[in-house]
Amino acid sequence: MENKEILLTMRKISKTFPGVKALNNVDFTLRKGEIHALLGENGAGKSTLIKVLTGVESMDGGQVTLEGKPIHVKSSQHAQTLGISTVYQEINLCGNLSVAENIFIGREPMAYGMIDWKMINKRAKELLNNLNVDIDVTKTLDSYPVAIQQMVAIARALDISAKVLILDEPTSSLDAAECKELFTVMRKLCNEGMGIIFVTHFLDQVYEVSDRITVLRNGELVGEYEAKSLPKVELIGKMIGKDYEQLQQIESAKKAHMENKESYLTCKNLTTEGNLKNLDLEVNKGEVLGLAGLLGSGRTETVRALFGADKILGGELSVKNTRIRNNKPITAIRKGMGYCSEDRKSEGIVGELTIRENIILALQAKKGMFRFIGKKEQTKISQQYIKLLDIKTPGCEQQIKNLSGGNQQKVLLARWLATNPELLMLDEPTRGIDVGTKAEIQKIVLELAEKGMSIIFISSEMDEMLRCCERMVVLNDKKKLGELSGNEKNEQVIMEMIAGGKSV
Amino acid sequence: MKKGILSKNFQLFVTIVLFLVLFLAGSLRYRGFFSAQVFLNLFIDNAYLIIIAVGLTFVLISGGIDISVASVVAFVGMLSAYLLQNGWNPYVVMLLMLLIGSTGGFLMGYIIHYFKIQPFIATLAGQFLYRGACFIISTTSIIIDNPVYTTIANYQIKLAPKAYISISVVIALLVVIAGTIMARFSKFGRAVYAVGGNEQSANLMGLPVGRIKVLVYVLSGFCAALGGIVFSFYTLSGYGLQNIGLEMDAIASSVIGGTLLTGGVGSVVGSMFGVLIQGIIQTIIIFQGNLSSWWTKVAVASLLCLFIVLQRIISANRDKFKRKMLNNA
Secondary structure, eight states, X not given: OTTOOEEEEEEEXXXXXXXXXXXXXXXXXXXXXXXXXXXXOTTSSHHHHHHHXXXXXXXXXXXXXXXXXXXXXXXXHHHXXXXXXXXXXXXXSOTTSBHHHHHHTXXXXXXXXXXOHHHHHHHHHHHHHHTTOOOOTTSBGGGSOHHHHHHHHHHHHHHHOOSEEEXXXXXXXXXXXXXXXXXXXXXXXXXXXXXXXXXXXXXXXXXXXXXEEEEEETTEEEXXXXXXXXXXXXXXXXXXXXXXXXXXXXXXXXXXXXXXXXXXXXXXXXXXXXXXXXXXXXXXXXXXXXXXXXXXXXXXXXHHHHTTSSOEEEEEEEETTEEXXXXXXXXXXXXXXXXXXXXXXXXXXXXXXXXXXXXXXXXXXXXXXTSOOOXXXXXXXXXXXXXXXXXXXXXXTSBGGGSOHHHHHHHHHHHHHTTOOSEEEEESTTTTOOHHHXXXXXXXXXXXXXXXXXXXXXXXXXXXXXXXXXXXXXXXXXXXXXXXXXXXXXXXXXXXXXXXXXXX | OHHHHHHHTHHHHHHHHHHHXXXXXXXXXXXXXXXXXXXXXXXXXXXXXXXXXXXXXXHHHTTOOOOOXXXXXXXXXXXXXXXXXXXXXXXXXXXXXXXXXXXXXXXXXXXXXXXXXXXXXXXXXXXXXXXXXXXXXXXXOEEOOOHXXXXXXXXXXXXXXXXXXXXXXXXXXXXXXXXXXXXXXXXXXXXXXXHXXXXXXXXXXXXXXXXXXXXXXXXHHHHHHHHHHHHHHHHSEEOTTTTTTHHHHHHHHHHHTTOOTTSSOOOHHHHHHHHHHHHXXXXXXXXXXXXXXXXXXXXXXXXXXXXXXXXXXXXXXXXXXXXXXXXXO
């Protein structure tokens, strides 16, 4: 591996934004045919480094060479002509155009002064076949699932240039099978001599696919490592710059309480609008219950049903031994439930409103609109939670869209905590959040449970689930496969359950 | 595959079927309705609106709106009548009108893109400006008696012994053909769809979004001015209160023809049929004889509602289909 030819080097890269030193003498080296993971917490400088490399931002100092020649990237178009392409986290294509057109727009092959559609469709088909995708390229992009759209974005990037490919969080909306597919393609491309820079939050994926890892912290280079020779615990330590202790503490906090079991919510034979089938579930007071399963297994559908966001078509739902009929979100809120949805941007925050207004929303809804909460009271409540959850903001009158993802998530937590819920449902509360804040949120969850709140916790990261949850319900294909608690639950068992698709 | 094409053009299909149904209904109910000339008159009477609708369709596909077009038509009529009266060469006048329309479009487009002003407001300003300028020229109507204009206006191209079209129709059809080719087969046209679909993505895909957005308004201004010239052939006069509300007729035609006001979807041919449907409703009401011409508006209003609901259902079905695919995957 060591003797691989060097493709791209970045030496002593510096970049200062007003008031922040975003990059400080950072070095980065990419070799031909390797997958190089670029890791770091939010604000570590990963995205700034990528932006400098792709010409979106200009650097203040440093040198970049591609295949030995110094380059000076001026714009993202320039980067593309040099051979550096990027696929962004949010898919930047047009859903209303055909798949083929999305690959070729702006560079359409022409014949007799007109766009050569036959050629476009033919070449698009070939390109996608190379990526093991076989679809009708004349259909509009939005008729395909996100995973396919991601592949189309990659196909576009590849057709433009084929030296350096940057994948910025490409897997955040893919499920495990789709990730596997993507990794296969990535390896294939590497074998053809391309260098791939892989930015992600999922550490498991880093180990699954990367050859090498570069870690950044606070705008500085921590180091470059061979993936094989860097254990995960050490990697996390390097990323957050503190010892693993914090994470260990969580482990011990959890074990402190395990006994008293008093049921808070039960459902029997639940069938819902969201296609859940015959679900039995029990949530006890003061426990953290995990819902495990792959994307689309019914995790989100379960909490949506409990919260009244999806209609219940059959079966029974009772809270504290009273049956609930015709469940609606407002009923659920008044019964003491709270739900942080997985789509923070569109189902969670109201970007234009301030932090204070965002926090008060659910509480005001619970009280009803005729019992207005005074501004003074609102400010008091907000400040209390900003302090309690350590939300990093200059004040509670900031627009929430200006906060980082992790802090937005904390505001959403505060929104529900303000209603003083008995059951809090958290759907992917740590997605897209850096490791430090993740640990904080996990800690808050456990503390809340200790105080007697019931919590339903959903996460795609098995580690996190195992760390936080006392009991786990495993779902697959909108059905419950079984429950695990205490020592029975480990990654292996759960994977086997899902893979086997049958109850244990 | 076949099904995909149908669903993609479903609304255009519905629009054309509706047109045929209306024509058939008129033919069955009224004596003398079923004739080539009644059909051709739809084009003759609406040539200017077709031209305007083509330009506007591009604006709507790009996600914008242009409500200045009706005033452009009035202004072009007024100014050309005035200049012709003062002995200007008619061809120079026509060229000048096209130039004024395009320049006005350019200015509005520039303001919209570079100063981030809502298209509605920017073109509202344009609407007021053109309309006001009409009355600076004259508060009364001016007759056009230039021989070139009257010759073009009265020239009949015989298609059959009892069927003819005007030169305006030829211009309108050329515009529709050029517009269709531009929308389907030019880089500019496809970029307009991309910008309307997702402006940010279009930008990141390296498309010159700013230039495209400005060009779209230039095109709309050009078409409005051309429509204005054709309209002066039709009326042979200029008057400042002419065509108030015409921009809404053009927008309605586009929507009936399948254009989404949110951008990214639409077709030039669809807009032409949108105009023709409005025309045929008008014709039916004239044949009926005892109805006020305002019933046209009532009928168009109901059609608009119908089509908006139809669009909603189509896109809802697509979402449902997508979710189903996701669940199956």
